[in-house]
Amino acid sequence: MPDKQVIVIGAGVGGLVTAIQLAARGLQVRVLERAEAPGGKMREVAVGPHRIDAGPTVFTMRWIFEDIFEAAGARLDEHLELEPLSIIARHAWSEQERLDLHADHERSIEAIGDFAGAAEARGYRAFCEQARTIYTTLDPTFIRASRPSLMGLMGRCGLSGLGNLRGVRPYDSLWDMLGTYFKDERLRQLFGRYSTYCGSSPFMAPATLMLIAHVEQEGVWSVVGGMHRVAQVLAQLAEGLGATIEYGRDVTGIIARHGGVRGVSLADGEQIAADSVVVNADPAALTGGRLGAEVRRAIPPLTPERRSLSALTWCLSAETEGFPLARHNVFFGRDYASEFKDIFGQGRLPRDGTVYVCAQDRGTDGNGTLNGPERLFLLLNAPPRGDRHDFDAVEIEQCEQRVFSRLEHCGLRVRRDPERMVMTTPVEFEQRFPATGGALYGQATHGWKASFSRPASRTRIPGLYLAGGSTHPGAGIPMAAMSGRLAAEALLADRRST
Incomplete structure (x- = not known):
């Protein structure tokens, strides 16, 4: 029956895994995604002819994905090619202070x-x-x-x-x-x-x-073809099991009446009936009213003060010299405490922030050299104020200068060209992930109680469930995948009980 279908809002990792788990058990699953591609925060950015991973860059806890594929009657290694990294990350404080962590x-x-x-x-x-x-x-x-x-x-x-x-x-x-x-x-x-x-x-x-x-x-692995390949493969697996995934479909409301979920409404005015809805979006979209007043109190309120970090990111194609980049590199400042005082205490861009660099064309052994431009992804932690504070151009430019000065202090010189560089700010992350202020990890895990207050799979409204890195068990690709499994298990258990 049409009203017995499950609607999954969002084709991030959590939503895709939910769809796989439910479709593998014979349920009718329909995934509605606002963007034009799967992955959510696991996205690619085009810089000229290059495609650069602009979200999560590390693949760990491989066994979680092996279990997901096995439960769907497939094998992970038949769909994804993974290469183990011998150097987990290279760390630097200056040109003379470098430390590698090894597998x-x-x-x-x-x-x-x-x-x-x-x-x-x-x-x-x-x-x-x-x-x-x-x-x-x-x-x-x-x-x-x-x-x-x-x-x-x-x-x-x-x-x-x-x-x-x-x-x-x-x-x-x-x-x-x-x-x-x-x-x-x-x-x-x-x-x-x-x-x-x-x-x-x-x-x-x-x-x-x-x-x-x-x-x-x-174990830490590199995904051949880039991290976005993970999202593409999960989407293909879900569709192969009978789930449908529709892109460019903006869900603006969840219909909840008579003690339970009844469907969703879209920006184009269409309403789709369903007796179960899984929200693979930040729970703040619920509590902030972005999905309608009927579901605003489905979970306890989430306040902006509890938001996690946002980021400034740069995707660029550039020539580098000096520092021997590995796949994953971290460049530290001297005053670590000031970074977090600036972000969480003052709500401003850090003056001495840690810079992460993913050199996406480097080999898994950390010893490769390149001739010509290479694909780089840079990340600097930033305050989650994308909905309240539009960082002005001068502030952003000064921050960018500090970032590349930090790299030069550690010996890395990047010959960047503004025409081959794409920046993303907390404001743009807020636009992509509404009601978050640009926070990329849901609630911050501050204090020993924080892990127990993260929203779980079930909500107060029967038939409404949550999945994604902003829910339990937490942020990161493996945990987002686990959240999808937990949401599917909760939904199936509730159906059996009724």
Whole structure:
């Protein structure tokens, strides 16, 4: 029956995985996407003849995608070509201060010892052991749980499981906890950066985010053809299972009457009936009224003060010299605290911000050299004020000068041409992802309770579900995919119960 179909709003990773899971079980699924291509934040930007990944650039937790493909009767390696990186990332503080983290754990220990001394190498070994313990404890009990709560976590872990977390003081920040392993401030910067993977400050994020170190040690891959290839393959898999994906379809409202969802309305005036709707958009679009007054209170309100980081990004084709770029590179300033005080405290662009550079034509071993221009993606953390503060041209230009000066301080010279460069600001991210202010990770994970307050799959309205990196279990491609699985499981369980 037509009204028994499921509507998925958004063809980001979470929405596509939801569609795959439901279509594989025989449900009629219709995905409506406002953009002209799948992927959401996993997008490409055209710079002249080049296509540059302009969103997530790291592929981890491969096994999550292997499970998704297997459940759909397919194999991941038959659809995606993945190349393991031998160098996870290259880090620099100046021309003389460089440190690589390797896929080979012992090589990383040796590199840290050479960089900062034997005591720091021992601290890194202990840090990694604790990161592994945190991950193995929280993976089945929190990440894969449909609705996170402290009591639920305690119930699933048991006393013995919670004992595995005894080395992590629950009220400590990631930054403070890193100080128990590292005396070298540069190493605290390096591993404190894990908090920015979920759009947060290391000075306010919980120490449990140490688990990201273990995730990286389990493998980091490069996707042949670019990260956007992941979205394309997921869309093809969903369609192969019978789901339909319609692009250029702008959903402006969710119809909810008589105690449940009844369908959606589109910008062109069309209404589509459905008894289940999955929203693969930032939950702020719900609470902000962007999808109609009828569903505004489907989840507790989300305030702008809780937003995660936004960004200034540059996609460019340029020649480089000096610094030996790997695939993933991070260039640090000296005053790490000032970066987050500027962003979260003052709501301004950082004066001494960390710059991430993805050199998308570099080999997986980090030792390649290129003749001629190469594709680069640069990212600088920024305040999520795209709906309140249109950064003026002078402010943006001064920030850009600081970014490329930071790179030159570390030995990287980029011969950039404004005609071969595309910038995206928080204002433009707000336009792409309404009601977020340009925040790219949903709510910031600040304080030990934050992980339990992230919106879950189910809402207060029967038949209305959430998926995406702004929902539980969190930001990042693997977690967005997991959110899609959780949304599908919740929807199927509710159908069985009725």
